[in-house]
Amino acid sequence: MSLALSVGLLAAAGVYLVLQRGMIRIILGFVLLTHSVNLLIIAAGGAARRDAPFIGGDTSMAADPLPQAFVLTAIVIAFAITVVLATLAVVGSKDDDTEEESEKTELDIENTSSDAGGDK
């Protein structure tokens, strides 16, 4: 039950953040969303009815290793993409019109790009 609640809470917070303006908030939102999905996969392995694979325990009740392998892979991928997203937040900050202080210059950016003869 606690796992299900965490998944729901993380997903809700993640979706809220992803829907915000501003790259940093979106990145944080995705971090939460991927956590939520990772927990979902752990839960998919039947975490509630499993036991720790320790001496004396029932080996048939040991935790399912496959979802753990899935999550491990997913974490690595999510990490890589978070780095890409963070790079985009830094590199593109000049034309990022989602931050409040640069919102005033939105019009200027559009003007310069059309003046320079660039298409669209």
Added chain:
Amino acid sequence: MTELLEVLLPLFVGAPLLLGGVLFVVGKNHPLQPILGMGTLLALLAGAVTLLIATSEGQLLAHQVALWPNGIAIAFVVDTFAALMLTAATIVAVVSFQYMLASGEARSPSIPALVLVLMGGVSGALLTADLFNLFVFIEVMLLPSYGLLIFLSRRGDMAASRLYVVVNLLASTIFLAGVGLIYAVQGTVNLGALAGTGDDPLTAIATALALSAIAVKASVFPVHGWLSRTYASASPAVAALFSGLHTKVAVYVVYRISAVIFEGDSAWMTAILVVASLTLVVGAMAALGEKDMRSLLLFQMVSGIGFILIGISLFTQTGIASGIFYMIHHMIVMGALLLTASAIEHTYGSGRLDRVAGLRTRESLVTAAFVIGSLSLVGLPPFSGFVAKYALVLASADAGVVVIAGLLIVVSLFVLMAMMKIWAEMFNGKRHADVEILAAQERIRTRQGLYDTDIIDEDEINEEANRAIEHIEPPRGIIGEIGDPHDHRGTRVRASLILPALILGGISVALGFGGEYLLQLADQASQGLMDTSDYVRAVIGR
């Protein structure tokens, strides 16, 4: 022979990834970059054709990776469908890379390496028979794509790249959640073990979640908006490359999952039919409103996804076969048209319909490439589009959805209208006075690696424009004042830039005349999807 091929299957993924890694390490201007890049892609093409020949009679090749016991191992399986897709995707990649070499884009840092890694991911996604592995390969495809988008973005704005990464990451996360839920219900993500489990409502819902995420990547109607925004800001050659790979791999996954897990369950196929019809109508309509050659073509691409998905939604032997035929045709023709647009944009500095005009009398090769591509896209004989559309219309009528058959024909007329819009504005009409200035600006930008927002000195532009007018002979001896629309001196599209589009156009003509052979292959592929028992046996192990 078959056994050797089976053992070598993982190489289709491993070799491009490994060689891509090598290219990351060797220097930026190392002569190995273009040679190894092109060599690997050609070798991949040769391998894909070999696979196609080996599976052309409906045989299956399977390899349990690392020789784990059957059912535990991740299987790589090739049937006719996968081999066809792999061949078509590699052709598009080879030709797009050839364009990148001609335009000099391949000289930017790590571009050949990124293309190779991208191809490794594509092969993996097409060959794997495991849903989680599919997720991983889709990510392997996407990461180099982010790189290609960012490195070759010359507009100095990252908004499109941000949008692309965010949309795809969201779709991937939802797909992963879907895969996790499938595991929760069935205890496996092996496609062979999941065969036919679509009857179970819980599995069906979990699979539908995964499929809806894939629909985002395929740019199906309600979630298609990202495609034209992001691909229009990418480098044109990258747009051509992506159009043949990303959306089509997503459509491949829809075909595969619909066939293996849902086994053509009529309720799901009706849902796909509705969405596909909406996609093809909306795409064709939206294209009419575009003022830029590339965005217009990109909406044709959205429309094409609708055509392709109609094929699977009919779920009859001929329906799927014509859908597969349409997919191959669409990859080739969209590549040809987008590469034509690339050549125009690269040379004239703009793809806007109101900025470029009068190409018909100046650029015979570009005109040829565009005419072949657009007539094929509309569906006129003797091009591949005719065979594809004819087969699809016939199959829809056979399957009893005459309305859809009519819709396909009506939408084709809208496609014709959109293509005529490009023809009327870009190819007909008089040259604008400032066309040389724009082209000169573009050449200076390319040479100095400037962004589109950077400002260039006016004298420099004039000097460059005059140089072009002096150095290029007029084709019909018309010499007027500078800025005279009848003056035929000046900028011209290089033959090496338009050659890639002509190659794809040639393939489209060949597929039009030799349509019967491809239809046979598509029919074989369709049989494999209608009756998945052989596929399942190959995945789980015989």
